[in-house]
Amino acid sequence: MTATVASLLAAHRRGTTTPVDSIKRTFQRIREVADPAIFITVRDEAAVVREAQALSNREPTLPLYGVPVAVKDNIDVLGLPTTAACPAYAYTPGRDARAVALLKAAGALIVGKTNLDQFATGLVGMRSPYGTPRNPLLADLIPGGSSSGSAVAVATGIVPLALATDTAGSGRVPAALNNIVGLKPSPGLVSTAGVVPACRSLDCVSLLALTVGDAFDALKVIAGPDRDDAYSRALPLGALAPPPPRLRLGVPRDNDKIFFDDPRACSAFAAAEAMAQGLGADLIAVDLTVFFETARLLYEGACLAERTAAVGDFIARNRDAVHPITREIITAGQNYSAIDAFRCQHRLIELRAAAAHLLRRCDVLMVPTIPKPLTLAEVHADPIGANAKLGTYTNFANLLDLAALACPVSLAADGTAHGVTLLAPAGRDAELASLGALLHARTQLPLGALAVPQPFWQAPVPTVETSETAVAVIGAHRSGMPLNHELTGLGARYLETTTTAPDYQLFALDHATPPKPGLLRVGAGSGAAIELETWALATEAFGHLVAQVPPPLAIGSIRLCDGRLVKGFLVEAAAITEARNISSFGSWPAFLAAVPGPGRPPSA
Numbered sequence: 270m271t272a273t274v275a276s277l278l279a280a281h282r283r284g285t286t287t288p289v290d291s292i293k294r295t296f297q298r299i300r301e302v303a304d305p306a307i308f309i310t311v312r313d314e315a316a317v318v319r320e321a322q323a324l325s326n327r328e329p330t331l332p333l334y335g336v337p338v339a340v341k342d343n344i345d346v347l348g349l350p351t352t353a354a355c356p357a358y359a360y361t362p363g364r365d366a367r368a369v370a371l372l373k374a375a376g377a378l379i380v381g382k383t384n385l386d387q388f389a390t391g392l393v394g395m396r397s398p399y400g401t402p403r404n405p406l407l408a409d410l411i412p413g414g415s416s417s418g419s420a421v422a423v424a425t426g427i428v429p430l431a432l433a434t435d436t437a438g439s440g441r442v443p444a445a446l447n448n449i450v451g452l453k454p455s456p457g458l459v460s461t462a463g464v465v466p467a468c469r470s471l472d473c474v475s476l477l478a479l480t481v482g483d484a485f486d487a488l489k490v491i492a493g494p495d496r497d498d499a500y501s502r503a504l505p506l507g508a509l510a511p512p513p514p515r516l517r518l519g520v521p522r523d524n525d526k527i528f529f530d531d532p533r534a535c536s537a538f539a540a541a542e543a544m545a546q547g548l549g550a551d552l553i554a555v556d557l558t559v560f561f562e563t564a565r566l567l568y569e570g571a572c573l574a575e576r577t578a579a580v581g582d583f584i585a586r587n588r589d590a591v592h593p594i595t596r597e598i599i600t601a602g603q604n605y606s607a608i609d610a611f612r613c614q615h616r617l618i619e620l621r622a623a624a625a626h627l628l629r630r631c632d633v634l635m636v637p638t639i640p641k642p643l644t645l646a647e648v649h650a651d652p653i654g655a656n657a658k659l660g661t662y663t664n665f666a667n668l669l670d671l672a673a674l675a676c677p678v679s680l681a682a683d684g685t686a687h688g689v690t691l692l693a694p695a696g697r698d699a700e701l702a703s704l705g706a707l708l709h710a711r712t713q714l715p716l717g718a719l720a721v722p723q724p725f726w727q728a729p730v731p732t733v734e735t736s737e738t739a740v741a742v743i744g745a746h747r748s749g750m751p752l753n754h755e756l757t758g759l760g761a762r763y764l765e766t767t768t769t770a771p772d773y774q775l776f777a778l779d780h781a782t783p784p785k786p787g788l789l790r791v792g793a794g795s796g797a798a799i800e801l802e803t804w805a806l807a808t809e810a811f812g813h814l815v816a817q818v819p820p821p822l823a824i825g826s827i828r829l830c831d832g833r834l835v836k837g838f839l840v841e842a843a844a845i846t847e848a849r850n851i852s853s854f855g856s857w858p859a860f861l862a863a864v865p866g867p868g869r870p871p872s873a
Contacts, residue, residue, distance in 0.1 A: 273716070273724060274336055274429045274483035281335045288321035288335025288378065295337040295380055298427045306400030307418045307427070309342045310349050311381040320378055331376030332490050338372055339422045339431040342382035343389050344474065345369065345463035349379075353465045354387040354397040357590035358583060366463025367498065368432060368474045368491040375490045380428060383418025387595045388580050389434055389467040391415050392442045392659040393648050396592045401645070405718035406448060406684040409644045413443030413659070416477065420447045423477045424717035430487055431477045436467045437567055438638075438663025440475035441675035445638035445688035449717050450709070451675035452476045452484040452702070455695035456667050457502035459488070460495030468567075468575040470500060471667040479716040481676065481706040482726060485509060488698065505760060505807075507699030509706065510731040512632075513748035513763035513802070516704070518550040519631030521557050529658060531641035537687035538637050541678040544711045545635065548704075551749065553631045559623045564664035566620075568598070568657070570605075571613035572668070577602030594652050617668060624669050625694070629754065633704060634692040636662040638675045642685050666692060674701040676709050684718075696760065703728065731764040731805070738811040739764060741827045741837030743775070743801045744786040744857040751783040755817065759810040768798040770828040775799050776840065776848040777860065778821070786857045787822065787840025787848065798830055800856035801837065811836070820844075 272280070280286035296314045299307075324335055340346050343353040345362035346369050352359040365373065373379065386396040394417030395401045402421040404410040412421050416433030420443030423431050433440040435453040444451025452475060459474045466472055474491065478484040488506070495501040520542060521527060528534040542552055566572045576599045584591050584599060591599075605613075628634060640661050648655045666673045674691045681687070689708075691701045710726045733739045740761070745752040748763065769788070773796045776787045788799060806814060815824050821844030827837035854860040 272429065273479050274333070274486060275480070276724060277336055277429060278334060282329045288324045289318055291335055291337055292317050292321045292378060292380070295427060298425070302425045302427060304403050304421065304425075306384055306397070306402045307421050307425075308339070308381045309352055309354065309384050309399050309418070312349070312379065317378055317380055324376060327376065332486065333372060333430075334376035336377050336430060337380050337428045338377045339381055339383050339419055339428045340369060340379055341385055341416050341419045341431070341433050343385060343434060343465040344432055346379055346382060349382055351382070351465060353389065354385050354399060355590060356398065357587045358580075362463065364463070367460035367495050369463065371491045372432070372487070377430075383416070383422055383431065385417060386415035386439075387592045388465070388576075388599065389415040389436060389439055390576065390595045390598055392438050392656050392663070393643070393652070394443060395645070395648055396595055398592070404446060406680070406686055409646070410446060410642050410685065411645055411648055413446035415439040416443050416475070419477050420444060420449060420451075423447070423449050423479060424719075426717065426719045429479055430483060433475045433477050434464060434467070435473045435475040436471050436667060438660050438666075440477060441638050441663050441673060441690055442659050444477055444675040445677070446642055446686060447717060448677045448680060448686040448688075448714065450478050450481050450484050450677070450705070452478070452481070452488060452698075453666065453673040453675070454488060454492065455504050455672040455698055456670055457500050457695070458492050458504045458506070458672075458698065460493075460498040460501045462495055462497040462501075466579040468572070469579060470575065473667060480724065480726070481674065481702050481709055482509070485699070485702040504696045507762055508732065509699060509703045509729055510762060510764065511728040512548070512700065512704045512707065514549055514766055515749040516548075516550040516633065517553050517631040517749060518545050519553050519555040519628070519634040521636055522554040527661065528637070528640050533681055533685070534637065534641040534687060537679045538689065541635070541689045541708070544678070544708060548707055548711065555627055555631065555634060557636070559620055559627060560665045560669070561661070563617065563620045563624065563668050564660065566613055566617060566668060567664045568660075571609040573598075574602035574605045574610060598653070621669055628694060632693070632757070633701065635689050636692065638662060638688040638690045642687070662690060670695045672696070672698045672701055674705045676705040677714050678708070678712055680714060700762065733764070733805050736808055737805040738808055739803050739835040740806055740811065740814065741801045741803050741829070741835045743788045743799065743838055745783050746838070747802050747858065755814070756804055756806070759806060759813055761804040761806045761810070764803040764805055766800065766802050768800050768830045770830055770832070771798045772796045772828060773799050774850055774852045775854070775857065776845040777851050778840070778844065778848055784861075785822070786851065786860070787845055788827070788838060789840050789842060789845055797852040797855070799852065800859075801827075803835055
């Protein structure tokens with residue numbers, strides 16, 4: 270049975286386990302699980318062992334040194350057939366997909382190609398001529414799709430990491446059904462060169478793993494722009510760090526109505542909300558009507574024609590070689606005109622603007638990954654309708670240019686898994702992973718279907734990159750305060766909550782809108798330690814922030830309690846001659862909480 274990526278790497282680097290040992294265990298686990306529907310192609314064990322032996326000549330510090338990885342079979346691996354779960358479509362690529370090449374360069378060992386809903390069209394995991402992988406938690410449930418094989422390979426402990434794709438939920442849905450993590454990067458963050466397109470403008474290569482940390486570490490390996498992918502783009506990635514205090518967590522308004530009468534699913538999401546509140550998050554109800562209308566564009570509008578553009582010509586030539594439901598869905602794109610496509614794009618732009626407005630009310634949006642788990646029988650009875658239900662909370666993400674992380678939250682007594690998805694605008698993948706890792710740790714769930722406890726996880730100590738500037742904020746720019754959006758809008762990331770050295774005094778400024786404090790240095794040891802937050806800003810963004818600071822505030826150097834100097838908001842001495850000294854409160858939030866009324870200064 271394989272371990273997590275992190276524990277496997279530690280064992281390889283210590284020498285207590287070798288990559289050869291890990292590969293042999295992987296192939297033994299394939300035989301033990303004995304589910305022929307997980308993989309479409311399994312590599313020759315001896316060949317992979319030879320590759321593992323060759324790793325002894327490479328640095329053990331490689332980020333994925335000797336880690337076994339499975340790859341969804343719509344992603345090219347040099348020398349292995351790519352089928353997209355359609356034997357008649359199969360071809361043997363002359364090179365690796367960009368993501369696969371980066372994994373190999375990082376020391377990963379590819380063990381095989383996994384099953385999927387044909388042409389990655391489906392969320393059920395049941396539309397493949399290679400069979401339906403068994404859900405390892407509960408045999409009556411679907412495995413989820415389209416990345417069914419990759420999800421089951423991770424959940425059963427065959428591999429600790431697998432590549433998937435996610436256009437409309439194909440990575441997140443099976444993650445939820447298999448009690449594992451599904452990381453869908455920001456669109457364009459990971460190259461899709463070498464991926465059979467489903468909807469090329471929306472496709473994402475995603476990652477399936479047992480823990481959030483494993484998935485994010487793998488994302489760091491495969492992220493980055495690629496000249497061979499026109500949809501690739503340079504986006505900030507950042508690092509795992511504690512989420513900001515008083516995180517504003519958006520949750521669906523009237524969410525109990527969107528679980529299709531499944532009380533356990535409703536209760537599971539309520540438990541996730543409680544866990545998030547336990548981590549200090551403030552819940553904000555968000556009306557998801559705009560998101561649901563966006564989702565409908567994908568399969569009930571002209572956006573569907575993009576799937577037809579991808580493989581419609583092949584289906585026309587090979588009609589009988591394609592799964593009937595897959596054929597029905599993809600060929601329906603022919604029913605739309607160019608006029609329909611433009612109208613769809615115009616509406617999508619409007620919906621993006623409306624969704625962006627809603628998302629500004631919260632830092633992160635949390636939704637159920639799926640409304641309810643579905644059984645094999647339910648999908649057989651209503652293949653298209655059941656599939657549509659599964660996409661309720663996933664179909665809109667890429668259309669709205671969002672990053673997403675699917676995280677397990679509970680397991681019922683019978684093994685049924687429930688999960689949530691965290692969403693944020695593109696470029697905030699690290700923030701989602703940071704919150705997701707804390708949430709997953711709070712659940713204390715076992716890993717996948719392995720009955721193995723979660724490893725201990727603690728948020729890493731935040732660091733400032735050489736290209737960043739640490740900025741201290743004392744008042745209205747803090748988390749949950751009215752001007753915090755000026756920081757987040759510049760791509761700032763929260764670092765920590767700490768205090769100044771006892772050299773400062775805090776004042777409530779007169780007639781400031783919104784209300785603001787002023788921090789004044791009064792001399793070493795002659796003031797008070799004032800609580801503040803530090804945020805990291807890219808150097809260029811820091812310049813923009815400085816240009817926005819109105820008098821009597823200014824940016825200067827602030828000494829922290831541990832002696833560090835950081836840039837931060839200070840006030841001119843002349844501005845506080847008649848202002849109230851509020852240093853005794855210790856912080857601006859404490860003052861606001863203690864003194865009622867919107868116009869607190871100057872009379873408070």
